[in-house]
Structure formats: structure tokens, C-alpha cells
Amino acid sequence: MLKTSKLKKKYISNSHLNNSAEVTLKKPSWIKVKAPISSGYLSTKELIRKSKLNTVCEAASCPNIGECWSKGHATVMILGDVCTRKCGFCNVKSGAPAGIDLFEPLRLAKAISKLNLRHVVITSVDRDDLDDGGANQFVKSVEAIKKLSPTTTIEVLTPDFQRKEGALEKIISSKPDVFNHNLETISRLYKKVRRGASYKHSLNILKYAKELSPTVFTKSGIMVGLGEKIDEIELLLEDLRLAKVDFVTIGQYMQPTKKHLSVERYLTIEEFSKIENLAYKMGFLLVSSSPLTRSSYHADEDFHKLKIARENTINV
Numbered sequence: 321m322l323k324t325s326k327l328k329k330k331y332i333s334n335s336h337l338n339n340s341a342e343v344t345l346k347k348p349s350w351i352k353v354k355a356p357i358s359s360g361y362l363s364t365k366e367l368i369r370k371s372k373l374n375t376v377c378e379a380a381s382c383p384n385i386g387e388c389w390s391k392g393h394a395t396v397m398i399l400g401d402v403c404t405r406k407c408g409f410c411n412v413k414s415g416a417p418a419g420i421d422l423f424e425p426l427r428l429a430k431a432i433s434k435l436n437l438r439h440v441v442i443t444s445v446d447r448d449d450l451d452d453g454g455a456n457q458f459v460k461s462v463e464a465i466k467k468l469s470p471t472t473t474i475e476v477l478t479p480d481f482q483r484k485e486g487a488l489e490k491i492i493s494s495k496p497d498v499f500n501h502n503l504e505t506i507s508r509l510y511k512k513v514r515r516g517a518s519y520k521h522s523l524n525i526l527k528y529a530k531e532l533s534p535t536v537f538t539k540s541g542i543m544v545g546l547g548e549k550i551d552e553i554e555l556l557l558e559d560l561r562l563a564k565v566d567f568v569t570i571g572q573y574m575q576p577t578k579k580h581l582s583v584e585r586y587l588t589i590e591e592f593s594k595i596e597n598l599a600y601k602m603g604f605l606l607v608s609s610s611p612l613t614r615s616s617y618h619a620d621e622d623f624h625k626l627k628i629a630r631e632n633t634i635n636v
């Protein structure tokens with residue numbers, strides 16, 4: 321493991337973040353979210369707290385938390401709440417993380433069994449400090465969920481593992497139903513938005529996941545409104561199709577705090593529909609494109625749509 325001071329030096333720098341003097345665009349009227357006040361929301365929150373789990377819903381200040389948690393749909397973030405990277409768009413804490421919590425997979429599985437979910441999404445912070453990038457903890461989490469909730473389908477939303485040997489193979493061998501890895505943005509914006517990551521490497525992960533298991537659904541997502549052009553989005557979608565990705569999610573980037581990258585533009589509902597049509601024409605089994613689309617938003621309903629879409633393709 322890297323020492324904390326080295327880690328800090330290697331992974332943390334604020335230089336790419338937003339200069340707060342920049343103008344903040346006003347949120348348009350079509351972006352409306354449910355206030356987190358329902359009894360379902362409160363009981364999900366209580367269970368998450370009691371189970372000592374972290375969620376990306378809270379860590380990333382997701383605008384959909386009111387709606388998702390009211391249905392018990394929380395996306396648990398394993399491997400702690402501190403990330404070894406500092407992406408310009410992300411509100412997850414950054415720094416030197418603690419060691420691995422060996423009891424986390426069981427606590428997670430118990431919480432999921434209490435939530436009685438049909439489909440669950442598990443994600444993690446980036447753990448570039450670990451030899452396996454955290455792949456083992458994903459595997460243990462999937463195994464524990466399968467044991468306690470055998471009928472719950474599982475989606476893993478993973479980091480890129482920084483080319484750590486064997487990490488992806490381990491994850492795929494645990495047989496998740498959906499393998500999700502987000503490209504986040506177009507290739508040109510990587511240095512600004514996803515510094516420390518590689519567009520090509522992320523594409524290769526998706527491609528390789530499908531090669532390792534042709535039956536696993538593969539999924540990827542991007543944010544728009546960071547300065548990308550429509551032809552660049554088109555190129556990215558083509559790249560995803562070449563990597564045989566089944567499902568793509570496209571949502572509006574929203575600046576979590578003034579320190580983060582600013583929103584260059586809010587796309588209209590019509591623009592999201594155009595991107596959706598474009599993606600369907602390219603052959604994706606499923607496309608979710610709307611201002612509030614997030615990687616795990618409506619993941620349960622979408623998983624069932626994915627299965628139907630595949631069956632329909634096979635039966636053609």
C-alpha cells in the first residue's frame with residue numbers, strides 16, 4: 321500500500337477544479353426533483369445508517385435521492401467513503417482511504433435483504449491504493465448478496481481498476497447480472513473531467529467484460545453539459561457500440577458545489593430525445609436519456625426492460 325503522504329501527492333490536486341469566479345448558470349425549469357420527505361425515504365435512510373453503509377446517492381449529492389430512496393433504491397458505495405482520485409465533477413470525498421472493512425459485504429447483504437429489492441446496484445470509490453483496486457471486495461459483496469437474496473439481480477458499477485491485473489476477471493467471475501462502467505464524458509474532455517483516467521482504457525474494460533461473459537449485460541453512462549459537441553457524443557456512442565455495450569445512460573451534469581466544474585450548458589428535453597433516438601438507431605438494447613438520468617436511476621425497471629429487449633432481439 322502507498323503511504324498516506326505519497327497518496328495525497330499522487331492523487332490529489334485542486335488545480336483542475338472550477339474557478340469560483342466563473343458564472344453559474346441558472347437551473348432551467350425542466351429540472352425538478354422530489355423533496356426527500358416521504359416515509360419510504362426516511363426508513364431507507366435509517367437502514368443505511370444502522371447498517372453503517374455509504375451510498376453514492378448521498379456522497380455525490382444525487383438529485384434523485386427523494387424519489388429513489390422512497391422506493392428503497394439506494395446505491396451502496398463500498399470500500400469506504402474516500403476516493404483516491406479527485407474528478408472535477410464528483411462530490412465524493414477525496415484523500416487517503418482507510419483499510420478494507422471485512423464486515424462490509426455482510427452488512428451490505430443484510431441491508432439489501434431487508435430492503436427486499438428485485439435489483440440492486442453496488443458501486444465503490446476508486447481504490448488505486450489497493451493491489452486489486454478493490455475487486456475482491458466487490459466479489460465478496462456479490463457473493464454475500466447472492467447468499468442472502470438469491471433472487472435479487474445484481475449490477476456492479478465499477479471504477480477502471482487502473483489496469484490492475486486480474487481485477488476485471490475477478491468481478492466477472494462473480495457473475496453479476498449487469499456490468500456497468502461509466503465513460504462519464506467524451507474523449508476530448510477527459511483531462512478536465514476525469515483526470516487520471518483514460519477514455520480508451522475505460523472502453524476496453526467494457527469490451528473485455530463482454531468478451532469474458534457474453535451473457536452479462538454491459539452498461540455505461542455519460543454526463544452532458546460539460547462542453548461536448550453533438551458529433552463528439554455521436555462518436556462516443558459509436559465507440560460504445562463497437563465495444564458491444566448494451567445499455568447507455570445520458571444525463572445532465574449538475575455542479576455539486578461551486579468548487580466543481582461549472583455547467584457549460586443545460587440541454588433541453590428535445591435534445592435529450594434526439595440523443596436517445598440516435599443511440600437507438602446505433603443498436604443499443606436500451607437507452608436512458610433525460611436531464612435526471614443517472615447511472616443507477618431506475619436501474620430496477622431498466623434491468624427488466626433490458627431482458628425483454630434481449631429476448632425480442634433473439635426472437636427476431
Ligand code: SF4
Binds near residue numbers: 376386395617
Ligand atoms: S439515481 Fe442512483 S445515485 Fe441517484 S439517488 Fe437514485 S440510486 Fe442513488
